[in-house]
Amino acid sequence: MKKFKGRVICKGKYEGECVVSKQGLNTLATFQKSALMNKKKVIGSDQNNKDVYGKNLTGVALILPQTIGSTTGGLVIQTICQMGINPSALLFSEEIDSLAASGVILAKNWENSNIIAIDKLGKEILTEIKTGDIIKVSEDGTVEVVEEK
Amino acid sequence: MKLTKEEQDILAGKEGETKAKILQTLVEFGDLFGADKLVPVTTSGHLVTSFGIGLLKPVYRAMDEIINAGLKTPYPFTVDPRPIDYQNVKCGVLDKLIFSKIMYSKQKHYEEQLSKIGLKNKNAFTCTCYLDEVGNTPKFGDVLSWAESSAVVFANSVLGARCNRNSGMLDIFGALIGKVPNFGLLTDEGRKANWIIKLETTHLPEAQILGSAIGMKVMEDVPYVQGLDKFLGTKLNDDVISYLKDFGAATASNGAVGLYHIENLTPEAKKYGEKIINKDAKVYIIDDAELERVYKSYPVMWKKENAKPTLCFIGCPHLSFSQLNKWTEKIEENLSHSGRRKVCVRTVMTAAPDVVAKFKETENFLKLKKFGVNLSSICPLMYTNNPLAGSKPIITNSNKLRTYSKSRYFKDDDIVKIICGVK
Numbered sequence: 001m002k003k004f005k006g007r008v009i010c011k012g013k014y015e016g017e018c019v020v021s022k023q024g025l026n027t028l029a030t031f032q033k034s035a036l037m038n039k040k041k042v043i044g045s046d047q048n049n050k051d052v053y054g055k056n057l058t059g060v061a062l063i064l065p066q067t068i069g070s071t072t073g074g075l076v077i078q079t080i081c082q083m084g085i086n087p088s089a090l091l092f093s094e095e096i097d098s099l100a101a102s103g104v105i106l107a108k109n110w111e112n113s114n115i116i117a118i119d120k121l122g123k124e125i126l127t128e129i130k131t132g133d134i135i136k137v138s139e140d141g142t143v144e145v146v147e148e149k
Numbered sequence: 150m151k152l153t154k155e156e157q158d159i160l161a162g163k164e165g166e167t168k169a170k171i172l173q174t175l176v177e178f179g180d181l182f183g184a185d186k187l188v189p190v191t192t193s194g195h196l197v198t199s200f201g202i203g204l205l206k207p208v209y210r211a212m213d214e215i216i217n218a219g220l221k222t223p224y225p226f227t228v229d230p231r232p233i234d235y236q237n238v239k240c241g242v243l244d245k246l247i248f249s250k251i252m253y254s255k256q257k258h259y260e261e262q263l264s265k266i267g268l269k270n271k272n273a274f275t276c277t278c279y280l281d282e283v284g285n286t287p288k289f290g291d292v293l294s295w296a297e298s299s300a301v302v303f304a305n306s307v308l309g310a311r312c313n314r315n316s317g318m319l320d321i322f323g324a325l326i327g328k329v330p331n332f333g334l335l336t337d338e339g340r341k342a343n344w345i346i347k348l349e350t351t352h353l354p355e356a357q358i359l360g361s362a363i364g365m366k367v368m369e370d371v372p373y374v375q376g377l378d379k380f381l382g383t384k385l386n387d388d389v390i391s392y393l394k395d396f397g398a399a400t401a402s403n404g405a406v407g408l409y410h411i412e413n414l415t416p417e418a419k420k421y422g423e424k425i426i427n428k429d430a431k432v433y434i435i436d437d438a439e440l441e442r443v444y445k446s447y448p449v450m451w452k453k454e455n456a457k458p459t460l461c462f463i464g465c466p467h468l469s470f471s472q473l474n475k476w477t478e479k480i481e482e483n484l485s486h487s488g489r490r491k492v493c494v495r496t497v498m499t500a501a502p503d504v505v506a507k508f509k510e511t512e513n514f515l516k517l518k519k520f521g522v523n524l525s526s527i528c529p530l531m532y533t534n535n536p537l538a539g540s541k542p543i544i545t546n547s548n549k550l551r552t553y554s555k556s557r558y559f560k561d562d563d564i565v566k567i568i569c570g571v572k
Binding site for chain 2: 033047048071078096110111
C-alpha cells in the first residue's frame with residue numbers, strides 16, 4: 001500500500017477522493033472565479049494548470065507541491081474556508097509556502113476552520129497518487145491510498 | 150520562537166484579545182518556518198487587499214475588530230489600486246450594476262475602515278507604492294510588512310529591503326503590531342540564490358516574458374541572473390527600474406519569486422557578487438528559442454481565438470512616469486504609420502494617482518488624450534475579474550494580468566501595432 005508521512009500543520013482525519021496538481025497551485029487563479037461568483041463548490045479556474053482546471057476542489061484532498069502566485073493567496077484560502085467551499089485537506093509534497101501557511105493559520109485562528117494541512121510529504125506523492133484515487137489522511141500526518149482509481 | 154516579555158504579555162491578552170489573536174497568528178506563522186524571533190518593522194506597510202469584494206467577510210469582520218480595539222499602524226500605509234474608476238474606465242449599465250452592487254459592494258465601507266487604521270491618504274492606492282512620486286520607498290536593509298507580490302519582489306530585489314511574501318491580512322497584522330517573524334527573505338541565508346540564470350539572448354528580452362520563464366522554472370527560489378547587465382547596464386536609472394518592475398511582477402505571478410539578483414546591477418548582487426550564490430545552485434540557460442517557447446505556451450482563453458479585441462490594458466503593475474512618456478511616443482509613432490488619429494482599440498493605461506498627477510502636467514498627457522487613450526489608476530486585474538469581462542476579448546502586455554484573467558498577452562511592439570491599427 002502506498003503510504004507517505006509528513007509534518008502536521010493543521011491536524012484532522014479524512015477519507016475520500018483526491019485531486020493531484022503536479023505543478024505549483026496558483027491560489028488566486030484557481031479559486032477566485034468560484035469564490036467571486038459565490039458558488040457552492042469550487043471548480044478550478046486556472047487556465048495554466050491542466051491538473052485542476054475544471055475539476056471540483058471542494059471537499060476533496062488536494063495534493064500539490066506548493067502554492068504560487070499573488071500574495072492575496074492566503075486571504076483566498078481564508079475566504080473559501082469561511083465560505084465552507086474549501087478542499088478538506090491540503091497535502092504538500094514540499095515545505096508549505098508562506099502564502100498557503102498564512103491561509104491555513106488565518107482560517108484556523110479567525111474562522112475556526114478544520115481544514116487539514118500536512119507538508120513535507122515528499123515529491124513521490126505527486127506521481128504515485130493519481131487524481132481520483134481514494135486516500136486516507138490520519139492525524140499523525142500519514143497519507144495512504146485506500147483504493148486506486 | 151523566542152519571545153520577549155512584552156510579546157509574551159501581549160499573547161497573554163494583557164493588551165486585549167484582538168492584539169493577542171493578531172500576535173498569535175504571526176507567531177504560529179513564524180514557527181512554521183523556523184523563525185527564531187520577531188523583528189521590528191522599520192517603515193510603512195503596503196497592503197494587497199484594496200478591493201471591497203462583498204464576499205470577503207473575514208476581512209471586514211477582522212477590520213471591525215481591529216478598529217474597535219483602537220489599534221492603528223505606527224506608520225501610514227499604502228494599498229493596492231482600486232478596482233473601479235467609472236470616470237476613466239467607462240462601464241456599461243450592466244457592468245456598473247455588477248461592480249457596484251455585487252462585486253465591490255463593500256468598497257466605500259472598506260476604504261473607511263482602512264482610513265481608521267492608518268491609510269496614508271486618498272492617493273495611496275497603487276501597486277507601485279515604491280516609486281518616488283508615491284514615496285513609500287524603503288531603504289536598503291529596511292524590514293517590511295508588505296504584501297502584493299510585485300511590490301514585495303521589487304522592494305527585496307531592487308531596493309534591498311527585507312520582506313517575506315506575506316499574504317493579505319498578515320501584511321496588516323505585521324504593520325499593526327510593528328513586528329514580523331524573522332525567517333526566509335529576512336535572513337542573510339534566505340537571500341542567497343539557489344538558481345543561476347544564464348541569459349544568452351541576442352537582444353534585451355521582453356521583461357514580462359523573461360520574468361515569466363524564470364518564475365515558472367524557479368518557482369519560489371531566488372534566482373541570480375547573469376547576462377542581463379549586458380543590455381541594462383549597471384545603473385538603476387528610470388528605464389532600468391521600470392524594466393525590473395515588470396520583470397519582477399512576472400516572476401512573482403508566473404512563479405512565486407520574492408527576490409532576484411541581477412549581476413552587477415541590483416544592490417546585493419553588486420555588494421556580494423557571486424558570493425551570494427549557494428554552492429549547489431541549479432542552472433537555467435535562457436536563449437531566444439527558450440523565450441519563444443515560453444511565449445507560445447500561453448493559452449488563448451477567448452471564445453474565438455481570432456476575435457477583434459475590444460479593450461486593451463497597459464500597466465499591470467502600474468506604469469512609471471518614464472513608461473507613460475515612452476508609451477505616448479510609441480503610440481504617436483505607430484499612429485503615424487497607420488495614418489490614424491486615434492487608437493482603434495479602447496485602450497486604458499494605468500499608473501499610480503501621484504504619477505498620473507505628475508504626467509497630467511506634461512504635453513504628453515494632452516497627446517495621449519488626443520490619441521483617445523484613457524489614463525486611470527484602476528487595478529486592471531480587479532476590473533477583469535468579473536463574469537462580464539471574462540467573456541470579452543481583452544488584450545494586455547501584462548503577464549500578471551494574463552495569468553489571473555482571460556486577457557490575451559502580446560509583446561509591447563505587437564500590442565502597440567494592434568491598438569494603432571498598423572497592418
